[in-house]
Amino acid sequence: MILQVTDLSVRLGGSHILQGVSFDVAPTGVTALLGRNGVGKTTTLRAVLGEVPASGAVSYDGRPVLGRPTHKLVRDGLAYVPEDRCVFAGLTVAENLRLASRVPDPDFELVHDLFPELRERAGQRAGTLSGGQQQMVAIARVLLNPNRLLLVDEPTKGLAPAVVTAVAGVLERVASRVPILLVEQNLAVVRRLATDAVVLEAGRTAWHGRAADLLSDADATKSLLGVGSTAGRH
Numbered sequence: 001m002i003l004q005v006t007d008l009s010v011r012l013g014g015s016h017i018l019q020g021v022s023f024d025v026a027p028t029g030v031t032a033l034l035g036r037n038g039v040g041k042t043t044t045l046r047a048v049l050g051e052v053p054a055s056g057a058v059s060y061d062g063r064p065v066l067g068r069p070t071h072k073l074v075r076d077g078l079a080y081v082p083e084d085r086c087v088f089a090g091l092t093v094a095e096n097l098r099l100a101s102r103v104p105d106p107d108f109e110l111v112h113d114l115f116p117e118l119r120e121r122a123g124q125r126a127g128t129l130s131g132g133q134q135q136m137v138a139i140a141r142v143l144l145n146p147n148r149l150l151l152v153d154e155p156t157k158g159l160a161p162a163v164v165t166a167v168a169g170v171l172e173r174v175a176s177r178v179p180i181l182l183v184e185q186n187l188a189v190v191r192r193l194a195t196d197a198v199v200l201e202a203g204r205t206a207w208h209g210r211a212a213d214l215l216s217d218a219d220a221t222k223s224l225l226g227v228g229s230t231a232g233r234h
């Protein structure tokens with residue numbers, strides 16, 4: 001397992017947000033982190049990255065990580081694509097990419113292969129890109145550097161259907177090279193990409209197993225995610 005999360009607990013602003021989250025992420029493929037709004041998916045990613053204080057145990061690539069500084073984890077190949085994308089709006093696409101690269105030989109070949117449009121828009125200010133294009137910049141930024149695991153938070157949120165399909169296609173190609181822990185509300189995207197699934201409920205792991213088993217179980221999908229199991233089926 002590339003990531004093992006055991007009994008993760010987080011308190012923020014006087015609330016006990018995570019109360020015992022446990023799951024593993026396989027070293028290949030996509031593990032979907034699911035659950036209704038506000039159950040603690042983003043907080044789980046941030047706790048793994050050391051951005052919020054947490055107790056319990058997290059092991060990344062066989063080494064304990066809680067308490068290690070975020071920048072060291074990133075240097076060791078744990079990459080984060082946050083939900084709000086965080087591109088530098090006033091800088092060009094090329095400048096955003098240049099700032100993100102932290103190795104002598106960033107993989108521009110991969111990035112330009114996956115995102116030909118970003119090459120065409122190299123001189124455009126990132127703040128003037130569409131939401132989908134900004135998402136592409138956010139994903140491209142982490143791919144410039146060598147990664148062992150990507151944590152990707154709601155990459156398709158707020159995007160038009162055709163753009164959702166494009167982002168999913170990119171993630172599918174990325175997942176053939178590096179494992180992804182993916183927070184995603186769009187079940188069609190989960191169905192297309194995820195090998196495994198973890199469902200949180202009220203700050204705890206409520207379900208963990210093969211994604212196909214969850215999505216084919218109408219009762220589990222409805223009770224855990226609040227949607228019918230055929231949601232997102234094309």
Ligand SMILES: Nc1ncnc2c1ncn2[C@@H]1O[C@H](COP(=O)(O)OP(=O)(O)OP(=O)(O)O)[C@@H](O)[C@H]1O
Pocket residue numbers: 012013015017035036037038039040041042043044
């Ligand atoms: N810094 C904070 N201080 C206090 N409460 C917080 C803080 N960050 C998150 N929370 C709360 O923790 C809970 C879980 O938030 P989180 O963003 O992890 O949920 P989520 O599952 O990712 O939700 P969504 O699907 O809506 O993005 C929410 O009730 C949120 O309001």
